[in-house]
Amino acid sequence: MELLELFLKSIFIENMIFATFLGMCSYLAVSKKVSTAVGLGAAVIFVQVITVPLNYLLDKYILRPGALTWLGEEYAEYDLSFLTFILFIATVATMVQLVEMVVEKFAPALYNSLGIFLPLIAVNCAILGGSLFMQQKDFATITEATVYGLGSGIGWFLAILAIGAIREKIRYSNVPPVFRGLGMTFILTGLMAIGFMSFGGMLTGGSDAPKKEVVENVAPAVTEEVNEVATDSTALETKTDSLTQTVQE
Known part of the structure:
Protein backbone atom coordinates (compact mmCIF):
# COMPACT_ATOMS: atom_id res chain seq x y z
CA MET A 1 0.00 0.00 0.00
CA GLU A 2 2.88 2.37 0.76
CA LEU A 3 4.41 1.78 -2.68
CA LEU A 4 1.04 2.40 -4.34
CA GLU A 5 0.60 5.62 -2.38
CA LEU A 6 4.13 6.73 -3.31
CA PHE A 7 3.42 5.92 -6.96
CA LEU A 8 0.16 7.88 -7.05
CA LYS A 9 1.58 10.84 -5.12
CA SER A 10 4.54 11.11 -7.51
CA ILE A 11 2.12 11.20 -10.46
CA PHE A 12 -0.54 13.59 -9.18
CA ILE A 13 0.36 15.48 -6.01
CA GLU A 14 4.12 15.84 -6.61
CA ASN A 15 3.84 16.13 -10.38
CA MET A 16 7.06 17.53 -11.86
CA ILE A 17 5.20 20.00 -14.06
CA PHE A 18 2.21 21.04 -11.98
CA ALA A 19 3.72 20.94 -8.48
CA THR A 20 7.35 21.99 -9.01
CA PHE A 21 7.28 23.44 -12.57
CA LEU A 22 10.34 21.41 -13.61
CA GLY A 23 10.84 20.58 -17.27
CA MET A 24 8.75 23.50 -18.52
CA CYS A 25 10.96 24.23 -21.56
CA SER A 26 10.32 20.90 -23.26
CA TYR A 27 6.75 20.89 -21.96
CA LEU A 28 5.96 24.14 -23.76
CA ALA A 29 8.02 23.57 -26.91
CA VAL A 30 7.15 19.96 -27.79
CA SER A 31 3.48 19.94 -26.80
CA LYS A 32 2.06 21.40 -30.01
CA LYS A 33 1.23 17.92 -31.34
CA VAL A 34 0.19 14.79 -29.47
CA SER A 35 2.50 12.53 -31.48
CA THR A 36 5.67 14.38 -30.45
CA ALA A 37 4.37 14.80 -26.89
CA VAL A 38 3.87 11.04 -26.58
CA GLY A 39 7.35 10.32 -27.92
CA LEU A 40 9.12 12.74 -25.62
CA GLY A 41 7.00 11.67 -22.63
CA ALA A 42 7.86 8.02 -23.20
CA ALA A 43 11.56 8.94 -23.42
CA VAL A 44 11.31 10.83 -20.12
CA ILE A 45 9.65 7.84 -18.43
CA PHE A 46 12.42 5.54 -19.63
CA VAL A 47 15.18 7.88 -18.49
CA GLN A 48 13.56 8.44 -15.09
CA VAL A 49 13.04 4.71 -14.46
CA ILE A 50 16.71 4.02 -15.18
CA THR A 51 18.44 7.07 -13.70
CA VAL A 52 16.62 7.40 -10.36
CA PRO A 53 17.50 3.85 -9.16
CA LEU A 54 21.06 4.19 -10.49
CA ASN A 55 21.52 7.49 -8.72
CA TYR A 56 20.02 5.93 -5.59
CA LEU A 57 22.78 3.32 -5.63
CA LEU A 58 25.42 5.99 -6.26
CA ASP A 59 24.11 8.04 -3.37
CA LYS A 60 23.83 5.12 -0.96
CA TYR A 61 27.13 3.39 -1.68
CA ILE A 62 29.41 6.23 -2.83
CA LEU A 63 28.22 9.79 -2.25
CA ARG A 64 26.66 10.19 1.20
CA PRO A 65 28.88 10.55 4.29
CA GLY A 66 30.09 7.15 5.44
CA ALA A 67 28.81 5.42 2.29
CA LEU A 68 32.23 3.92 1.53
CA THR A 69 32.22 1.81 4.70
CA TRP A 70 31.68 -1.27 2.53
CA LEU A 71 35.26 -0.80 1.26
CA GLY A 72 36.65 -0.91 4.78
CA GLU A 73 36.55 0.91 8.08
CA GLU A 74 39.34 3.26 6.98
CA TYR A 75 36.97 4.76 4.39
CA ALA A 76 34.12 5.42 6.85
CA GLU A 77 34.97 9.11 7.26
CA TYR A 78 35.01 9.92 3.55
CA ASP A 79 32.31 12.31 2.28
CA LEU A 80 31.89 12.52 -1.50
CA SER A 81 28.58 14.37 -1.46
CA PHE A 82 30.21 17.28 -3.31
CA LEU A 83 30.24 15.03 -6.40
CA THR A 84 26.45 14.56 -6.33
CA PHE A 85 25.57 16.89 -9.22
CA ILE A 86 28.44 15.69 -11.42
CA LEU A 87 27.65 11.99 -11.05
CA PHE A 88 23.89 12.43 -11.26
CA ILE A 89 24.18 14.46 -14.47
CA ALA A 90 26.68 11.98 -15.92
CA THR A 91 24.20 9.15 -15.30
CA VAL A 92 21.37 11.13 -16.89
CA ALA A 93 23.48 12.09 -19.93
CA THR A 94 24.49 8.46 -20.49
CA MET A 95 20.89 7.25 -20.45
CA VAL A 96 19.73 10.08 -22.70
CA GLN A 97 22.43 9.19 -25.21
CA LEU A 98 21.17 5.61 -25.18
CA VAL A 99 17.57 6.76 -25.72
CA GLU A 100 18.64 9.03 -28.57
CA MET A 101 20.41 6.19 -30.37
CA VAL A 102 17.43 3.84 -29.94
CA VAL A 103 14.89 6.42 -31.19
CA GLU A 104 17.08 7.35 -34.17
CA LYS A 105 17.45 3.67 -35.08
CA PHE A 106 13.84 2.50 -34.71
CA ALA A 107 11.74 5.68 -35.08
CA PRO A 108 13.52 8.13 -37.38
CA ALA A 109 10.34 10.14 -38.00
CA LEU A 110 9.90 10.72 -34.27
CA TYR A 111 13.60 11.50 -33.97
CA ASN A 112 13.30 14.21 -36.63
CA SER A 113 10.12 15.67 -35.12
CA LEU A 114 11.65 15.89 -31.65
CA GLY A 115 14.74 17.57 -33.04
CA ILE A 116 17.05 19.20 -30.52
CA PHE A 117 14.70 18.50 -27.61
CA LEU A 118 15.59 14.79 -27.47
CA PRO A 119 19.26 15.30 -26.55
CA LEU A 120 18.18 18.20 -24.35
CA ILE A 121 16.51 15.67 -22.03
CA ALA A 122 20.00 15.45 -20.53
CA VAL A 123 19.59 18.99 -19.19
CA ASN A 124 15.87 18.64 -18.48
CA CYS A 125 15.53 19.82 -14.89
CA ALA A 126 12.66 17.36 -14.33
CA ILE A 127 15.08 14.45 -14.87
CA LEU A 128 17.70 15.80 -12.48
CA GLY A 129 14.93 16.91 -10.11
CA GLY A 130 13.68 13.32 -9.84
CA SER A 131 17.09 12.13 -8.62
CA LEU A 132 17.54 15.07 -6.25
CA PHE A 133 14.06 14.60 -4.76
CA MET A 134 14.85 10.90 -4.39
CA GLN A 135 17.96 11.85 -2.42
CA GLN A 136 16.00 14.31 -0.31
CA LYS A 137 13.28 11.77 0.50
CA ASP A 138 15.94 9.26 1.63
CA PHE A 139 14.16 6.12 0.46
CA ALA A 140 14.90 2.93 2.37
CA THR A 141 15.07 0.58 -0.62
CA ILE A 142 15.85 0.74 -4.32
CA THR A 143 12.29 -0.46 -5.00
CA GLU A 144 10.90 2.77 -3.56
CA ALA A 145 13.35 4.78 -5.67
CA THR A 146 12.30 2.87 -8.81
CA VAL A 147 8.59 3.37 -8.07
CA TYR A 148 9.19 7.08 -7.50
CA GLY A 149 11.15 7.36 -10.76
CA LEU A 150 8.39 5.58 -12.68
CA GLY A 151 5.67 7.70 -11.09
CA SER A 152 7.44 11.00 -11.69
CA GLY A 153 8.06 10.02 -15.32
CA ILE A 154 4.43 9.04 -15.85
CA GLY A 155 3.33 12.29 -14.21
CA TRP A 156 5.43 14.31 -16.64
CA PHE A 157 4.14 12.18 -19.53
CA LEU A 158 0.50 12.77 -18.56
CA ALA A 159 1.12 16.50 -18.24
CA ILE A 160 2.66 16.94 -21.68
CA LEU A 161 0.14 14.55 -23.26
CA ALA A 162 -2.80 16.46 -21.81
CA ILE A 163 -1.54 19.88 -22.85
CA GLY A 164 -0.65 18.52 -26.31
CA ALA A 165 -4.18 17.21 -26.86
CA ILE A 166 -5.71 20.48 -25.64
CA ARG A 167 -3.44 22.63 -27.79
CA GLU A 168 -4.40 20.60 -30.86
CA LYS A 169 -8.08 21.23 -30.13
CA ILE A 170 -7.85 24.96 -29.37
CA ARG A 171 -6.28 25.62 -32.77
CA TYR A 172 -9.80 25.48 -34.13
CA SER A 173 -11.30 27.53 -31.32
CA ASN A 174 -11.97 31.24 -31.31
CA VAL A 175 -9.39 32.21 -28.69
CA PRO A 176 -9.09 35.96 -27.99
CA PRO A 177 -5.91 37.33 -29.63
CA VAL A 178 -4.38 38.38 -26.31
CA PHE A 179 -4.53 34.77 -25.03
CA ARG A 180 -3.26 32.98 -28.13
CA GLY A 181 -0.02 31.03 -27.99
CA LEU A 182 1.78 30.66 -24.68
CA GLY A 183 -0.74 32.81 -22.83
CA MET A 184 -3.50 30.22 -23.15
CA THR A 185 -0.98 27.41 -22.54
CA PHE A 186 -0.02 28.89 -19.18
CA ILE A 187 -3.67 29.36 -18.23
CA LEU A 188 -4.45 25.75 -19.12
CA THR A 189 -1.39 24.58 -17.19
CA GLY A 190 -2.59 26.39 -14.09
CA LEU A 191 -6.07 24.90 -14.38
CA MET A 192 -4.68 21.39 -14.84
CA ALA A 193 -2.37 21.91 -11.85
CA ILE A 194 -5.43 22.66 -9.70
CA GLY A 195 -7.07 19.48 -10.95
CA PHE A 196 -4.01 17.33 -10.23
CA MET A 197 -3.50 18.83 -6.77
CA SER A 198 -7.11 17.98 -5.88
CA PHE A 199 -5.98 14.35 -5.52
CA GLY A 200 -4.11 15.39 -2.37
CA GLY A 201 -7.13 14.98 -0.13
CA MET A 202 -7.60 11.36 -1.24
CA LEU A 203 -3.98 10.32 -0.86
CA THR A 204 -2.93 12.14 2.29
CA GLY A 205 -5.94 11.31 4.47
CA GLY A 206 -6.81 7.82 5.55
Missing part, protein backbone atom coordinates in the same frame (compact mmCIF):
# COMPACT_ATOMS: atom_id res chain seq x y z
CA SER A 207 -5.00 6.90 8.71
CA ASP A 208 -6.37 7.69 12.15
CA ALA A 209 -3.09 6.81 13.83
CA PRO A 210 -1.56 10.29 13.50
CA LYS A 211 -4.77 11.86 14.84
CA LYS A 212 -4.78 9.49 17.81
CA GLU A 213 -1.14 10.27 18.52
CA VAL A 214 -1.80 13.99 18.41
CA VAL A 215 -4.77 13.64 20.77
CA GLU A 216 -2.75 11.54 23.20
CA ASN A 217 0.08 14.07 23.20
CA VAL A 218 -2.07 17.18 23.40
CA ALA A 219 -4.75 16.00 25.84
CA PRO A 220 -2.54 15.97 28.98
CA ALA A 221 -1.24 19.46 28.24
CA VAL A 222 -4.76 20.78 27.66
CA THR A 223 -5.99 19.13 30.86
CA GLU A 224 -3.14 20.71 32.81
CA GLU A 225 -3.91 24.14 31.36
CA VAL A 226 -7.58 23.75 32.24
CA ASN A 227 -6.72 22.73 35.80
CA GLU A 228 -4.43 25.74 36.16
CA VAL A 229 -7.13 28.06 34.90
CA ALA A 230 -9.66 26.48 37.27
CA THR A 231 -7.25 26.85 40.20
CA ASP A 232 -6.57 30.47 39.34
CA SER A 233 -10.28 31.16 39.01
CA THR A 234 -10.97 29.59 42.42
CA ALA A 235 -8.17 31.59 44.01
CA LEU A 236 -9.43 34.78 42.37
CA GLU A 237 -12.98 34.10 43.55
CA THR A 238 -11.77 33.47 47.13
CA LYS A 239 -9.74 36.67 47.11
CA THR A 240 -12.71 38.63 45.74
CA ASP A 241 -14.98 37.30 48.49
CA SER A 242 -12.35 38.22 51.11
CA LEU A 243 -12.05 41.77 49.79
CA THR A 244 -15.83 42.13 49.63
CA GLN A 245 -16.16 40.99 53.23
CA THR A 246 -13.42 43.42 54.32
CA VAL A 247 -15.13 46.31 52.60
CA GLN A 248 -18.45 45.43 54.21
CA GLU A 249 -16.84 45.37 57.66
